[in-house]
Amino acid sequence: MRNRFDEQLLQLNNELIKMGALCEEAIAYAVKYLIDHDADMKENSIDAERQIDRKERDIESLCMKLLMHQQPVATDFRMITSALKMISDMERIGDQAEDIAEIAEYVHLSDLSARVHITDMAEAVVYMVNNCIDSFVKKDTEIAYSVIVMDDTVDEIFMKVKKELIEAVQNGHDDAESLVDMLMIAKYFERIGDHAENIAEWVIYAMTGQHDMNASY
């Protein structure tokens, strides 16, 4: 019986890694589409989002099965509950990546001054998502903490982008719609950063059993 349980836990771990990898791909595709406008990338991003949704359901039912049939305790129990929380964050990341890909169609970074900062932001967010999945994969709280710290940087860049966009509006930029879209994209990135931070916190919780109380949600 225990043996079966261990196997299922391993399966849960593997599925989570796969879902995390899908998230990384979804956001990477979305960023590539935003920067290069390669139509394939948009398709890929949407496809990844669908797969993420499927994975979320699979993992959810696996977690439920584990909770009902095996009645896990202590570390195992924490692992499963944090998995349940993590997948909803991952699912949100997938959704927002898709949203970015959809909006990006109407945004042309080349003619905007905020371009540099929004690419910085994309880079930082991709880095965060990669690292929060990495921290889970390697069960490394150090990496998880670095993700939490990184979120502040993303927030800062968001403020910068926002300021620049406001300036552009005040200066009477021709394409107001594009500016609003840009702001939304920046906000999505910021949200993805938050979700990545959440995932990192759940990783820390699963491993240490402690919530980081100082962290901002």
Place this chain on the structure above:
Amino acid sequence: MHKKIFRSSMLVTLLVLLSSIVLIMEVLYEYFEKQLISEIKKEAVYISTAIENEGIDYLNDIEGENERITLISPDGTVIADTAADVDALENHIDREEVKEAIQNGSGTSSRYSDTLTEKIVYYAIKLENGNILRVSARHYSVVVILLGLLQPILVVIIIAFVLSFVLCQRVSKKLVAPINILDLECPENNQTYEELTPLLKKIAYQHRTIEEQLKNALQKQEEFCLITENMNEGFLVIDNEMRILTHNEAAMKLLDMSDKEPENILSVNRSKAFRKMLENVLSGVRDESEIESDGIYYRFIANPVFEEKQVIGAVIVILDVTESMNREKLRREFTSNVSHELKTPLTSISGFAEIMKNGDAPNEMVIDFSNSIYDEAQRLISLVSDIMKISELDEKSVVYEKETVDLFTLSLEVSERLRSEADKKNVKINVIGDTVEVIGVRKILDEMVYNLCDNAIKYNKDNGIVDIIISSADNKVKLMVRDTGIGIPISQQSRVFERFYRVDKARSKAIGGTGLGLAIVKHAAMYHDAEIEVESKENAGTSVTVIFK
């Protein structure tokens, strides 16, 4: 074993106890009965004498408690009885003892009473007057006696039980003790029951066999480890839950695993292509895929492992194919470049020829066209011959004869050959140095110096200078070709030796050349184990040095 021995010996003792009680009872009972019979016989004799002397009335005086005396006439009618009313008694002629007495003079028999609690013993004798005197006595059956003796018997049983319990316990412990202290590590050294010797021998034999097998297995494993550890290829074995069962050093290096042992293959790499490969191989399909990460190309060869038609895992071999991928890329580029370079002159040849074919062109134009066609054809020829040279050098299999070559004389010859080219641009060629000999292939060295000088002239400015400096120091021979030409930008200096690479693509047509010159130089130098150094400043000049070791 202890329990078993205890239980069985206990059982045996109890059985023996019980059966001995029963047997003793039986024997005693028989003895009592015999005693009783002899008693009533004596009694019967006395009574018969008494009756014969005193008559029937004697019977009436006898007050028997246990005995009952009956007088029976020869026809069976009861004449007198001490215990019952004579009239109520039936005819006794059928009674066994009576019959016997009539025949033999005396007879015995015994019968159980209806309740089985008593046994009645009869003895009958024939009197002189023909009447039969019967004496009977009752005595209790075994069961009743047993019941009577119940208390002492129970006491005996309990004492015996306790005694046998203690003794059995001791005995069984003592029996088992030597088995318990057996030293199974060296079974043949034990002094114990001889019945155990064959077993111990067998154990010793199996001991040796297991040890040998273990040794073999360990050796096999060591061999396996040695092989896998010394492989350059990464080697991984995973089970169907994606756990890593075995991995070698190379796999760790190739996959950039950190020093801690990774448990799960997905924690090593979770890229899409890798996941796809794992999925394939764990569904039983062999997979071979190339995955790029950080500019390094890996080839993963994954084979599923089957047991009873079920995939139980996979063996993955990882190769670093970056080099061959790069070579492949170069080859592809070369092929596309060659076709492009060949096509350009051919297109113009075909164009000119087409115009002339129609016969519309005036005569003077035809001469012009022919000149152009001739030029383009010359270009094609030189291109093809360059390509041939370079493929010859590529092809290591072609063996040239090596000889001693004087670089100074060779340079002088080359400069003579290029004199006319140089004169066109008013470039002056100086050959500086002394006779220095190297061992090499004259043809290839000639090609090398020729190409270097040719470039030095082509990319020179008008009224420029080309110096060919030959020197030797520290067993090293240096050949430097220095010009005062346009130079090569620093960013492109590393690429000029690539095939068909042109610094200034726009002007290359005007200057001519195939774009293969420096590639040939590089190959020629490589052929002679020589190094090439480039120093260049834009608009100041370039110097290329070939250092022979």
